[in-house]
Amino acid sequence: MKIPLLDLKAQYKPIKQEIDEAVASVVDSQHFILSEEVTALEEEIAAYTGAGHAVGVASGTDALILALRALGVGKKDAVITTPFTFFATAEAISVVGATPVFADIDPETYNIDPDKIEEMLRDTVKAVIPVHLYGQCADMDRIMDISKKYDLKVVEDCAQAIGAAYKGRKAGSFGEAGAFSFFPSKNLGGFGDGGMVVSSDAGLTERVKRLRVHGSQRQYVHTEVGYNSRLDSIQAAVLRVKLKKLDSWLDRRRAIARRYDEALSSPGITTPKTAEGGTHTYHQYTIAAHDRDSLLKYLNDKGISARVYYPVPLHLQPCYKDLGYKEGDFPAAEKASKEVLSLPVYPGLSDENIDHIIQTVRDFHRQGG
Ligand SMILES: Cc1ncc(COP(=O)(O)O)c(C=O)c1O
Known part of the structure; x- marks a missing residue:
């Protein structure tokens, strides 16, 4: 008997008709980028996570990068995170020009240990990225207490934890921002790369929206240097079916x-x-x-x-x-x-x-x- 680690064909089969119709509808519309499908998914994820606002981006890695950029994290800053995660978590810190500072994990949950975060604090630390590894939230009560005490920004890496709850609240609703991945193998996976930044801060999400379209709010006027990091409408259509x-x-x-x-x-x-x-x-x-x-x-x-x-x-x-x-x-x-x-x-x-x-x-x- 052969058993794969993940069987996406088995997931697709029972929802094939619904997905195919959703994809066909995007193809008919010929609106492939940041269409009403993307806006609808953003609203649904904002409601599902309880964060309030959401911005679709090109990947989970980009969600981390854009969240850090929107929070003003950059050169000369340090960001504390776990050494036991997928590389993208630390990579995002490096890509914005900051330095990753690692803090060890709790051996039982494999998530970052809040005591170790406190041990690693130094003047340059501006933010913390707790990763909700394997699908369960890090110790967010303690992490939020520490971040308030030392005035740190918190970006939750929720790539593996959509729908996970901690004391009645969902992953992504604790920190200044939450970063989700829709990589096909994730619990909510698209038909390609995709990601989302969620936040309760409308101003922050507006900045992420600017950053995902080359730092521009009005076409051809660029207030800052950003990225091309948009979620495709076809991905949004697929993800909306799967979210249900x-x-x-x-x-x-x-x-x-x-x-x-x-x-x-x-x-x-x-x-x-x-x-x-x-x-x-x-x-x-x-x-x-x-x-x-x-x-x-x-x-x-x-x-x-x-x-x-x-x-x-x-x-x-x-x-x-x-x-x-x-x-x-x-x-x-x-x-x-x-x-x-x-x-x-x-x-x-x-x-x-x-x-x-x-x-x-x-x-x-x-x-x-
Ligand atoms: C913990 C973690 N962070 C970030 C990412 C990056 O997401 P993506 O592959 O969508 O860029 C992943 C998934 O690959 C992940 O597992």
């Missing part, structure tokens, strides 16, 4: 996670922990195992796609050599990078698939790893 299904897909992910939790929890395996007050959306179902590499090979050999997110923490990336970090600086992130393993958890996974994955993991341990 999102909550039921997240429920299914949680149900699969419950089955894994019950079946896999054992001395050899640490199942993912949901932080108090949070609801996990399981963008990834990520276990930790001391013998991770052998388990990964075993699963892959048996036709089960499992993957490591992320094998190299960002402070050890070759491009960040000049930042002066070394192995041992962030023990929790380094340990996680050696032990984590994500299992298939997409909504279309059948009960038979789930049983097979559970059985295969158990077989591995029965055979002594």
Whole structure:
């Protein structure tokens, strides 16, 4: 039995007609850029996240970059973030000319540890980017308290966590801005790249709107140097169809996670922990195992796609050599990078698939790893 890590064809099949009609309607209109579809999606995401305002951009990476730019983060500034995330989080900081400063993670949730943020504070730090990794929110109460105390801006990296809640509020509604990715594999994924900045601050979102069209508010008048970073209407049309299904897909992910939790929890395996007050959306179902590499090979050999997110923490990336970090600086992130393993958890996974994955993991341990 072959089980992929994600099966987008299975997701598309039951909604094919609705999606195809939505795409055809954009094609008929011939309005491909920043059309009413994009505006409608912006309004729907603004309401869904509770942030109030939303601006569609070309990718999740751009959402981070434009949010930082709109907040005035640039050269001479430092931005604290986690070393245990996808590269784009730190890359966005570098692209705006600022310096990433890493703070270690909580070993149980894999999200940035608020105590470590406080340890890394210095005069140049202007902002924090907590990443809601694997689909659950970072400790936003503490992070917002710290940011208020030290006057820091907060940009939430919500790329993996659309729909995740923390103490009744949704990801993206805590900080000055939230950045979402609609990369096809995300829990809400388009048919190509796409992203969105959300914020409760109308002024900030106006600035992001300017930045996404070359820093111009009126055609051919440029008040600042910006970007070409617009969301395509076809992406918006696809995403609007999928957004209606999102909550039921997240429920299914949680149900699969419950089955894994019950079946896999054992001395050899640490199942993912949901932080108090949070609801996990399981963008990834990520276990930790001391013998991770052998388990990964075993699963892959048996036709089960499992993957490591992320094998190299960002402070050890070759491009960040000049930042002066070394192995041992962030023990929790380094340990996680050696032990984590994500299992298939997409909504279309059948009960038979789930049983097979559970059985295969158990077989591995029965055979002594
Ligand atoms: C945590 C995180 N941040 C940022 C991004 C960047 O998003 P995108 O690929 O849409 O640019 C991703 C996804 O790829 C991500 O997982």
